Amino acid sequence: MEELSIVQRIAIWVLPILFAITVHEVAHGWMALRLGDHTAQMMGRLTLNPINHIDPIGTLVVPGVLLLLGGVVFGWAKPVPVSWDKLRNPQRDMAIVALAGPMANLIMAVFWAVVCRLGIALALEFPMMGVPLAYMGIAGMLINAILMMLNLIPLPPLDGGRVLVGILPGPLAYKVSRIEPYGLFILLGLLFTGILQGILGPLVDLLLSGLVELVGVPKREFVGGLLTLMGAQ
Template structure:
């Protein structure tokens, strides 16, 4: 179950990295023009959205994928005890999202991932610039 739960965030991480590779390829191999700027912005936003979804889905609060990954790491007894309060965790998650409490930590993680993936994608095209 944990592998299935990790498949969603993993696919978002891969897609974010692919969008950054394409972004760097377009930036290196094409002359900057106004239409190209919109393409680069689209690729940047697509990468950020995918990385944001990956980080968000890894929050270990039900019904997100992170809770299923956590379930694989916890002893069954403790996991079942936590699942008794699943509906309350869902309400807490909604309140944290609406209150903006999660935006700071999530943005920090997304920005770190974006920077690392962008650096790796840039290494691929370093010799072409």
């Protein structure tokens, strides 16, 4: 595939990133609502309008810098507020609310895989429409795979950490929950030492391979498009 300009790469990444982080947060709030907590609804956060979820650093600065550097692009939105004391079964329900975010990313990854397959098919007859769709589908698959696997790491305040707290017995859950104030620093340490990439890389690759097989995306086109989006060719 042809090399993309920085403007083209930004245009391709914008929608997948915004939807990935927005739907992830809305899923938390929607599940909390189903389990008895109306906090997110009352604060106007159960909306797909990305403006209501944008975090200036996590939604704009971090993805933009990573894109310019040619690295893996990811970001985050403002967390949706959840009042655990309003849930019907606080410990169990907090785990379910936390799991809703990564599961939303999985559903979106499947959706973008279908978009990619459609784009590749259209590119044969209508390249002006099909090629951008294919690239956008690849970007959507990647960002959602990364966000899903990252958030499933059992480290508070990530979703996986909250799930772990929700399923552990009381004393153990309390000990794990006390890690939360240091969780971001631990995550940054894993990132800078390369350990995080070593953990996430195989998991993301496995999920992407499954998606490619599931919807019948030609592997050669997928790999070529992915390398182009990452600025590797």
